Amino acid sequence: MSTSVSSNIVSTNILKVLSLSPEEYRKRKVALISGITGQDGSYLTEFLLEKGYTVHGIIRRSSSFNTGRIEHLYRDSHEGPKMILHYGDLTDSTNLVHIISKVLPTEIYNLGAQSHVKVSFDMAEYTGNVDALGTLRLLDAIRTCGLTRHVRFYQASTSELYGKVVETPQSETTPFYPRSPYGVAKLYAYWIVINYREAYNMFACNGILFNHESPRRGRTFVTRKISRAVAEISLGKQECLWLGNIDAKRDWGHAKDYIEGMWLMLQQDSPDDFVLATGETHTVKEYVDKAFSVIGRTIIWEGEGEELVGREKDTGIIRVRVDPKYFRPTEVELLLGNPAKANKLLGWKRKVDFDSLVKEMVLADIEAIVLSVREPSSNELILDDLHVKLSTTLSMVFSGNEEMFEKQKVFKEIITPNFTDAGVESRV
Numbered sequence: 103m104s105t106s107v108s109s110n111i112v113s114t115n116i117l118k119v120l121s122l123s124p125e126e127y128r129k130r131k132v133a134l135i136s137g138i139t140g141q142d143g144s145y146l147t148e149f150l151l152e153k154g155y156t157v158h159g160i161i162r163r164s165s166s167f168n169t170g171r172i173e174h175l176y177r178d179s180h181e182g183p184k185m186i187l188h189y190g191d192l193t194d195s196t197n198l199v200h201i202i203s204k205v206l207p208t209e210i211y212n213l214g215a216q217s218h219v220k221v222s223f224d225m226a227e228y229t230g231n232v233d234a235l236g237t238l239r240l241l242d243a244i245r246t247c248g249l250t251r252h253v254r255f256y257q258a259s260t261s262e263l264y265g266k267v268v269e270t271p272q273s274e275t276t277p278f279y280p281r282s283p284y285g286v287a288k289l290y291a292y293w294i295v296i297n298y299r300e301a302y303n304m305f306a307c308n309g310i311l312f313n314h315e316s317p318r319r320g321r322t323f324v325t326r327k328i329s330r331a332v333a334e335i336s337l338g339k340q341e342c343l344w345l346g347n348i349d350a351k352r353d354w355g356h357a358k359d360y361i362e363g364m365w366l367m368l369q370q371d372s373p374d375d376f377v378l379a380t381g382e383t384h385t386v387k388e389y390v391d392k393a394f395s396v397i398g399r400t401i402i403w404e405g406e407g408e409e410l411v412g413r414e415k416d417t418g419i420i421r422v423r424v425d426p427k428y429f430r431p432t433e434v435e436l437l438l439g440n441p442a443k444a445n446k447l448l449g450w451k452r453k454v455d456f457d458s459l460v461k462e463m464v465l466a467d468i469e470a471i472v473l474s475v476r477e478p479s480s481n482e483l484i485l486d487d488l489h490v491k492l493s494t495t496l497s498m499v500f501s502g503n504e505e506m507f508e509k510q511k512v513f514k515e516i517i518t519p520n521f522t523d524a525g526v527e528s529r530v
């Protein structure tokens with residue numbers, strides 16, 4: 103199809119939908135997600151598909167695969183796909199206009215960002231371009247397509263806006279004091295959403311989300327870095343974990359719970375901004391302690407500052423050390439959110455508590471390692487050694503827990519054939 107014919111179809115489509123009332127238009131249930139390949143994007147896609155939406159996602163072109171988290175949702179186009187991916191980028195306005203005019207979404211979730219706080223100090227301009235101006239570009243693309251009255255817009259705002267906090271706990275009325283190029287870029291995005299809401303009467307909301315984690319969290323974020331390391335340590339594949347500021351306090355919830363909150367914001371009668379948080383705060387050190395306790399080990403802390411070490415009680419082995427390279431030029435020391443407004447107006451409440459979150463992440467990482475030993479590249483010796491350590495770890499982790507006991511059986515079924523002589527011969 104030539105470009106001009108395709109453009110004509112796009113404009114005809116827009117004209118058709120503009121004749122619908124916003125209520126009629128919204129009945130189509132079409133979502134567009136930037137950042138669909140990330141942790142939140144993947145959970146949100148599952149959630150919306152379940153609710154009967156057609157989900158479109160914007161993905162950046164990359165020479166390596168970046169769709170691992172949503173691969174399981176992809177169906178062949180001949181089966182009538184419900185998730186459709188488009189190449190695009192928050193730095194490319196023309197492309198955003200084209201995607202929106204083609205997709206004609208009823209809801210847009212702007213989850214795309216350079217989201218790593220430490221990296222934002224190294225890539226400050228890029229972070230501003232994507233996180234701040236990218237939000238403006240999306241909002242303007244909606245206007246360019248004439249869809250301001252039709253589309254509802256969710257902005258992934260963040261507790262990093264509070265930065266050097268001026269009050270605790272932080273709520274929707276707490277003043278902001280961002281402490282990184284990431285936080286500053288998100289501050290622009292927060293205000294441009296409010297400005298477009300007021301200036302053009304758009305249904306646009308900020309979800310001020312505190313840290314939310316899961317087994318799908320990227321491995322450079324501290325919770326996942328720890329859960330992965332603890333899993334590796336339990337299987338004898340790693341000896342020590344190096345961290346930065348382990349006294350930092352965060353309000354950590356489960357990403358799956360927060361996804362529902364995002365959607366709820368767009369289902370209200372009028373647009374507003376909401377904090378989603380657990381109302382609990384924990385230090386990075388507490389996360390480490392809890393993660394090690396999942397594999398039945400206790401960490402004893404010794405020393406201070408950069409000399410601080412975490413020693414395993416039973417063996418005396420140093421399992422945690424501090425590396426200043428992970429420190430940030432300006433740090434956010436404490437975050438603790440007050441989700442009362444979301445509780446009251448959205449009926450939203452987190453379901454997964456801190457202990458369950460840490461446990462799920464550590465177990466998922468153990469599982470991922472177990473499954474990876476099935477790769478043909480593994481060799482017999484490694485498998486043999488791992489089998490002994492794995493059996494010990496599994497018994498400790500799963501003892502006394504009915505639900506986990508079932509999982510242990512599944513793990514054992516998966517790995518056992520790999521470790522028998524015949525299994526190693528035939529499978530590895």
Ligand SMILES: C[C@H]1O[C@H](OP(=O)(O)OP(=O)(O)OC[C@H]2O[C@@H](n3cnc4c(=O)[nH]c(N)nc43)[C@H](O)[C@@H]2O)[C@@H](O)[C@@H](O)C1=O
Nearest residue numbers: 217219260261312313322323324325345346347348350428
């Ligand atoms: C809500 C907010 O949540 C996230 O931002 P973050 O809080 O910076 O997340 P993080 O897991 O990178 O750090 C948490 C804390 O842990 C400290 N920390 C210690 N040692 C290491 C360490 O080794 N690595 C990392 N990454 N952090 C460490 C670090 O200094 C910080 O105090 C993003 O999703 C962001 O997009 C967002 O919006």
